[in-house]
Amino acid sequence: MQHINRREFMMGCSAAIAAMTGSKLSSVALAEATGSQTLVTVFLRGGWDALSVLPPLDGKDRGYYEAARPTLKVPVKGENKALELNAQLGLHPSLAPLFELYQAGHLAVIPATGMPSNTRSHFDAQEYLELGTPDARTSPSGWVTRFLTGTKSNSVTDLLSESLSLNDELPTSVRGNLKAVGFPSFDGFQLADDAEYRKFLGNALTRLWDGDQWLQQAGMTALRAVDTITKINSGEYKPASDAKYPDDSEFSKSLQTLARVMKAGLGVRAATVDLGGWDTHQYQGEKAQGYFGNLLSELARGLAAFFTDLDGLRSSTTVIVMSEFGRRLDENASQGTDHGHGSAMLVLGGSVAGGKVYGKFPGLAPDQLFDRADLAVTTDYRTVLLEVMQKRFGLKNSLDVFPNFKPSAALGIMK
Numbered sequence: 001m002q003h004i005n006r007r008e009f010m011m012g013c014s015a016a017i018a019a020m021t022g023s024k025l026s027s028v029a030l031a032e033a034t035g036s037q038t039l040v041t042v043f044l045r046g047g048w049d050a051l052s053v054l055p056p057l058d059g060k061d062r063g064y065y066e067a068a069r070p071t072l073k074v075p076v077k078g079e080n081k082a083l084e085l086n087a088q089l090g091l092h093p094s095l096a097p098l099f100e101l102y103q104a105g106h107l108a109v110i111p112a113t114g115m116p117s118n119t120r121s122h123f124d125a126q127e128y129l130e131l132g133t134p135d136a137r138t139s140p141s142g143w144v145t146r147f148l149t150g151t152k153s154n155s156v157t158d159l160l161s162e163s164l165s166l167n168d169e170l171p172t173s174v175r176g177n178l179k180a181v182g183f184p185s186f187d188g189f190q191l192a193d194d195a196e197y198r199k200f201l202g203n204a205l206t207r208l209w210d211g212d213q214w215l216q217q218a219g220m221t222a223l224r225a226v227d228t229i230t231k232i233n234s235g236e237y238k239p240a241s242d243a244k245y246p247d248d249s250e251f252s253k254s255l256q257t258l259a260r261v262m263k264a265g266l267g268v269r270a271a272t273v274d275l276g277g278w279d280t281h282q283y284q285g286e287k288a289q290g291y292f293g294n295l296l297s298e299l300a301r302g303l304a305a306f307f308t309d310l311d312g313l314r315s316s317t318t319v320i321v322m323s324e325f326g327r328r329l330d331e332n333a334s335q336g337t338d339h340g341h342g343s344a345m346l347v348l349g350g351s352v353a354g355g356k357v358y359g360k361f362p363g364l365a366p367d368q369l370f371d372r373a374d375l376a377v378t379t380d381y382r383t384v385l386l387e388v389m390q391k392r393f394g395l396k397n398s399l400d401v402f403p404n405f406k407p408s409a410a411l412g413i414m415k
Contacts, residue, residue, distance in 0.1 A: 037392045038262065040271045040319040041144070041173070042303070043130075046278030047122065049337050050326035050344035051375060052292060054111050055082050056364065057090045064364035068330045071286050072337065080288040085109060086357050093288050094296035097304035101348060105355040106307070106314075108347040108413045110384060112362050114325060114377035118370075120339035122279065125324035130172035132382065132402045141176030143385070143401055144270050148177070150400035151269070151393040171272050243309035245302065251275045252302035259309045262317075269393075275299055278323060282334040307348060315350035318388050318414075326375050329364060342375030345384055351392065351415050358411040383407045387414055 055074040056062045066073050074082045074092055082090025083099045089111060091099050101107040117134040119125050128134040132143030170177075237260055239245065245252040254273055262268045277295055284292045303319065310317055322345050327337035342362070348354075359379040362368050370376040382402045389395040391414040398407055 036269055036316075038268045038271065038313070038317045039147070039388060039393070040258070040273060040317060042273050042275065042299075042319060042321045043126075043171070044278050044299070044321065044323040045122070045126065045274055045276040046280075046323070047125070047325045047327060047339055048278040048323040048343065049280060049284065049292060050111065050323075050340075050342060051329060051337075052284070052288070052327075053092050053095070053296070054085070054089045054109065054344050054361075055092070056361070057082060057084065057088060059088075061088075061361075061364045064329070068364075070331070071335050072284055072331045074288045080293075082288075088361060089357055092293070092296050094293040095300045097300040098346070098348070101304065101307065102355055106348060106350065106352055107354045108352050109357045110345045110347070110359045110379055110411065110413070111357065112342045112359060112375055112378040113322070113345045113381050113384065114341060114343050114379075115381055116377070118341065120325065120341075122324060122339075127172055129322070129324055129381065131175070132173075133404075139175075139403075142171070142173035144171075144173040144272060145175060145177040146401045147389060147393075147395070148270055150397065151389065151395050171274070173272055239305070239309040240311035241308045243305045245305045245309075246298065249298050249302055251298055252305060255302050255306040256309070259306055262310070262313055275302075280327070281332065281336040281338060284331075284336045286335070303348060318347065318349035318352065318392055320385065320388065321346040321348070322381060328373055329369060329375065330373070340374035341370040342377045343381075345379075345381060347384065347388070347413050353413060353415050358413055379411070380405075380408065384411070384413065387411060 051065065051069075052072065052074055055076075056065050057076055062076070074080075074090065076082055076090065080093045083093060083096065084090050085102065089109075091102070091109070098107055102109070115125075115128060115134040117125065117128050119128070119135075127137055130142050130144075131137065131139045132146070133139045237256070239256065239259070245256045251273070258268070258271055258273065275295075275298070280292055284290060285294075299321075303321075307314060307319070323343050326340040326343040328340045330337075332338055362376040362378050364375070366372050368376060382405055386395070386398050386402065386407050387410040389401065390398070390410075395401065398405065
């Protein structure tokens with residue numbers, strides 16, 4: 001290893017830190033294999049209210065629902081009424097952009113999803129889901145890392161890195177991936193504006209990180225990422241098919257960044273994108289309006305723009321929307337909902353057998369509820385993820401990704 005002086009060392013460290021700073025966006029993990037399928041996991045942090053997302057429309061369940069939610073119930077008639085998915089369940093009206101994709105056969109809906117753990121802690125539930133090991137935190141790797149390892153492509157480039165995060169922190173799902181890099185956005189992701197200064201810093205950092213230790217590997221991965229993203233970020237970006245990303249949404253900006261990277265031919269195999277704010281203990285919004293409705297609208301508009309923008313990549317991209325748990329059936333005294341159990345998942349993509357509700361809705365009678373308070377779980381979230389990984393990515397052994405888990409039969413979500 002070549003020697004560098006203290007001044008070069010300090011400048012190099014400062015440049016590395018500067019390269020990693022920027023606005024707070026969502027987590028994205030990118031993989032380096034080319035010409036393959038892409039799995040995008042949208043994680044809704046805070047535990048979204050699945051019973052507002054997918055309200056029951058008729059029968060006894062509708063009666064239990066309306067009695068439990070005099071203020072928060074999504075109406076079935078008039079303004080802001082639920083969008084009918086089937087005779088049993090509807091979709092929140094703020095998700096109208098996704099309903100259009102449902103009708104076009106690109107979106108599948110799975111109610112009552114979750115895991116066997118009965119935790120109502122955000123921290124615990126998110127850790128369990130992202131590690132893929134409910135009720136255990138001992139795994140040295142996250143499920144995305146194991147997925148990338150278990151489906152490694154023979155066609156590999158070194159344009160960027162194996163994993164990357166558009167956030168201040170790498171998500172737990174990519175734990176154990178030593179090649180992971182984080183950058184919050186394109187903005188500011190460069191060593192310097194001046195070409196000569198950038199060349200000097202790049203040379204200094206290359207000499208500093210010349211070696212095979214984990215820190216040196218991470219440093220070189222960061223340098224390659226800076227170089228690649230700088231090239232991608234040159235010039236104005238025009239979304240395909242007149243896709244309209246909301247200007248007021250950081251979530252949509254991160255999805256646009258992801259689409260831009262995917263179109264650059266970096267061979268993205270796995271991505272995770274976060275959208276927070278779902279811990280709605282207070283003032284969730286009456287009659288499908290208010291805070292929760294606005295948050296759902298942000299989610300739907302962003303995903304619809306992303307799917308439209310993908311253009312020719314739609315058939316090779318699968319988006320899974322999930323959250324750590326759902327909310328209680330009963331609304332609380334603050335016109336909100338408290339931590340629950342059963343949630344809901346959405347699967348979007350050109351190869352999705354959409355336009356259908358999959359799985360089983362367990363019912364809302366007291367003896368059908370989990371702990372007589374929450375929507376029960378009838379579909380383990382890992383079953384949904386595994387079907388996508390096996391059908392679209394050729395995963396051979398489910399235990400490689402989710403140890404000690406025996407999945408139920410595939411739901412048929414993928415074509």
